[in-house]
Amino acid sequence: MSSASHLNGSRERPAGLSKNEKLVWDALAASPDPLKAYEILDQLKDCGVRAPMTVYRALDGLESKGHVHKLEGLNAFVLCNHEGPHMVQSFLVCESCSAVDELTMIAVEADIVDAVHAANFQMNNARLEIKGVCKDCDAH
Amino acid sequence: MSSASHLNGSRERPAGLSKNEKLVWDALAASPDPLKAYEILDQLKDCGVRAPMTVYRALDGLESKGHVHKLEGLNAFVLCNHEGPHMVQSFLVCESCSAVDELTMIAVEADIVDAVHAANFQMNNARLEIKGVCKDCDAH
DNA sequence: GAGGCTTGTGTTCTGATATAACAAAGATAT
DNA sequence: ATATCTTTGTTATATCAGAACACAAGCCTC
Numbered sequence: 102m103s104s105a106s107h108l109n110g111s112r113e114r115p116a117g118l119s120k121n122e123k124l125v126w127d128a129l130a131a132s133p134d135p136l137k138a139y140e141i142l143d144q145l146k147d148c149g150v151r152a153p154m155t156v157y158r159a160l161d162g163l164e165s166k167g168h169v170h171k172l173e174g175l176n177a178f179v180l181c182n183h184e185g186p187h188m189v190q191s192f193l194v195c196e197s198c199s200a201v202d203e204l205t206m207i208a209v210e211a212d213i214v215d216a217v218h219a220a221n222f223q224m225n226n227a228r229l230e231i232k233g234v235c236k237d238c239d240a241h
Numbered sequence: 242m243s244s245a246s247h248l249n250g251s252r253e254r255p256a257g258l259s260k261n262e263k264l265v266w267d268a269l270a271a272s273p274d275p276l277k278a279y280e281i282l283d284q285l286k287d288c289g290v291r292a293p294m295t296v297y298r299a300l301d302g303l304e305s306k307g308h309v310h311k312l313e314g315l316n317a318f319v320l321c322n323h324e325g326p327h328m329v330q331s332f333l334v335c336e337s338c339s340a341v342d343e344l345t346m347i348a349v350e351a352d353i354v355d356a357v358h359a360a361n362f363q364m365n366n367a368r369l370e371i372k373g374v375c376k377d378c379d380a381h
Numbered sequence: 382g383a384g385g386c387t388t389g390t391g392t393t394c395t396g397a398t399a400t401a402a403c404a405a406a407g408a409t410a411t
Numbered sequence: 412a413t414a415t416c417t418t419t420g421t422t423a424t425a426t427c428a429g430a431a432c433a434c435a436a437g438c439c440t441c
Contacts, residue, residue: 149391155392204356204357224372229329293399
């Protein structure tokens with residue numbers, strides 16, 4: 102019914118990415134935590150990326166292809182962690198160590214979709230950002 | 242099981258607010274839609290509010306007292322619409338008319354709390370931002 | 382292959398959002 | 412009255428995001 106796994110477990114880079122999208126994807130894949138746009142920019146200074154625009158453009162492309170999610174509450178970005186498209190993206194954000202897990206909650210998603218539908222709302226997408234303390238930090 | 246109602250139905254201003262918190266609360270109460278910090282600032286120019294800091298401080302105070310929520314996906318703020326404290330704040334954001342409803346989904350909240358707990362995560366709070374088309378806009 | 386189209390890229394500049402740091406005024410308690 | 416706490420005022424700066432324009436490479440069509 103629910104499962105959590107660390108983002109970024111070394112994964113295959115998807116096909117069909119442009120040069121800059123590959124660079125940004127690799128930067129995100131190499132980080133255990135979500136990265137901010139300007140953090141990505143810093144990391145890619147070596148690769149010749151100089152301007153924020155370059156990073157934001159690549160992030161836009163990756164987001165539109167479903168490979169990346171933005172955590173609005175952190176102004177940060179993470180690789181997408183699941184297979185097919187979901188209506189609800191759910192994230193566990195640890196306020197202690199900053200780690201972020203993407204959580205899959207099939208049953209809850211269905212309930213949300215139902216409740217939203219009952220309110221006569223045509224849902225396009227949803228994002229659930231959960232803040233708290235992860236199990237590692239909770240055990241001190 | 243679920244209910245939606247327009248935010249901002251003319252409501253009583255809570256007690257215990259500072260002067261600037263009252264000003265910001267009134268501005269939010271007067272708006273059908275969420276307001277950005279700088280929009281609030283513009284509205285309060287007449288009242289002698291000149292600096293962003295003033296607005297952000299008041300918003301912080303109101304948030305910490307539970308009277309206001311921030312919609313991170315919009316960088317905007319709305320009055321809190323429900324009674325007691327909830328673990329999950331849910332918002333219906335219309336991408337067509339920008340209206341925002343705060344939705345109460347007791348059953349779904351309980352499921353979320355359970356699923357998060359099952360992942361050994363100590364949850365402090367959660368925010369569900371649902372984007373789509375509201376019933377008014379859906380009917381063209 | 383000349384011209385037109387699209388896509389990706391590079392660069393500069395500007396806009397939008399948010400906070401740090403310090404000063405001063407007002408309230409409250411002892 | 413004076414020490415302390417909260418709130419407010421002000422300036423300056425940090426952070427996040429996108430507009431606008433130019434250029435180059437690939438790919439059509441004719």
